[in-house]
Amino acid sequence: MNFNELRGKHKQFIYESFEIVPSDNELKIYFNFKITPDIKFRPQIIFPSGFRDINKDVLNNLIFHLGFIEMISYWKTACSPEIIIRASYLSVYQISWWKDLLIKGLGEFFYRNQIDFTAPDLVKFTVKSNSHMSSLPAGKAGGNVVYEESLKNRNLILVGGGKDSAVTLEFLSGKEKQCLLLNPTEAAKNMAKIGGCSQPITVQRIIDPKLLELNEKGYLNGHTPFSAYLAFLSTLAAVLYDYKNIVCKPSIF
Template sequence: MTDVVRRGEVFRYESFDVDAGSGLLTCRYSVDGRPFSERVTLAPGERWETPAAQAAARLVFLVAGVSYYKTAAPPVIELGETALTELERAFLREFYLQGLGEFAYRNAIDLSDLRIDAEVRAGQPPSGRASGEARALVPFGGGIDSIVSVEHVRQRADVALFVVSRPGDRFEAIERPAAVSGLPVVRAGREIDQQLMRSAELGFLNGHVPVTGILSAIAVLAAVLGERDAVVMSNEWSASVPTLEHDGRPVNHQYSKSASFEAAFRAVLAADPAGLPDYFSMLRDRTELWIAEVFAGLERYHGSFRSCNRAFHLDKSLRLGHWCGQCDKCCFIDLILAPFMSAEALRAVFAADGGGSEPLAKPELAPKFRALLGAGTKPFECVGEVSECRAAVLLAARRADRAGFPLLKELAAEVAGRPDAPADAEIAAMRRPVGENFVPTVFAFGES
């Protein structure tokens, strides 16, 4: 690939420091001399001074840099006074290359020449993790995945939800289902450098960053400060499937939710001598189809969850208080739940709080559904894999209460007519665990 944009020369990690009295972590970076800083606030206290908290803060510093690197995507990253083990260097390079895969694709940049310059930090024997009563922290976004995780984990551990937002800002789409759970909420404030909000004006490159990786590191720090021994994610099997292939390389919008990232991040945590918390996804070997079927039984959440892109707009004036019923995420959630929730129940979900009709009732959304089903370009969104969507449309079309949905009937006929349409045995397999996971025995689901 030939670069068609002007890249910077050097991205530099400057420094980070913590203020235990205010619970503030400040991370500083620069691109060709232009300074950037990011601030993360958590509960203040003495635990900020522990080796584990210092190690976790350093990890936040390492992964949060990606947001500022992408302003100019230079070929050289300098770590300055921050030395890296060989494991950390390999992890960080992959995090940049794979995590910025979509960014590079959209900006026509080849990042394969990326060089990370850092002093070598000798690895030390890990101290191991303390055993005892399981105390988990579950990052919570208010969608069906994190709800299913929470309802399982709470049966096996002392659990708190974890939410990151800009200081003073709260998303109703997270707060409402969090309130339904009745669980305590641990909060972190994340303030990105305001220069990023002026990217076009300042001539910065723009695009998707692996934000789940950043939030994962902040969650590890929060777990350390709260004396919790596990960060439990809700990333499913399909998050590992690339959005597309380009020039023989996978481009995955969900890289930092993938099994590859999970394994690499776990390795870095386990190797740290400070003894950092465990980290794993509760849903790694579960399909979206399996998750939707479980969620359908959690009726107390049906009136509060909202997995709509417009619910999380940074500009509050553009943020909706109801499902938009139009975006790719709305279409996917409607499709994946349609086999397991009644048409009446889903109609109520999308109509709540002044919303409109559900996406499957809108023929004009056919192109979005076809893209989910593999007949168009898969959207760069956190949506399920094509085979899961095809299974969902076939199952939903068999429901008697969906007879009056011509779009669903049309889509199901198109899928059924394909030579690679999922057979009933394949659909049944998707409703069981698939692949491997990193879930410790104490948290495991009961089935074989």
């Protein structure tokens, strides 16, 4: 099926909800997405033990936005003309910001699939959330529940295993630091160990297998804004594990 056929068949993409399942040794997060009429996705992200207990609204806000950047990987399969947000609330400004990120972050995808990203009807965002955040006072509407406590002045380094990771680890030698790994290769694990992170924070990102199945069936595929994903992931990790400074070279991953 081509772009127009997919949009005609799948008119809405819904960010339904997210679920947080903490335990003694890990924090599991599930995101629930749906493409109408009947395709459901349930990707997950798993953080290891050592995370702190933080304000529930702050945690929900950070996870909601991580889910939003995760959502783009699933929306692109059919490019539904409407994205419905039920998981939380977004202000008008935030909707504009996310739409801008979606369009500018999918440049390779649009080029590969010959999609006119300038079309005014490419995508519309609709908020249908009952979240209490929608009734917060000005300055906090849209789920802007910020983390207002201080974080320890230490460094959280994203390590992918390339030369930039090695340079960054050497540059911060002697500084208080920890490594953040996402679905790491052996090279990344070895580099973190050599760089002084004997027990790095290793996060698992588990893609819903239905995404790959749809790709095999001819649904749309292409690059997504992975650097933006890492930004949201590392921000959540920094708050969970108490690190003030996030260190990442653009070409680390």
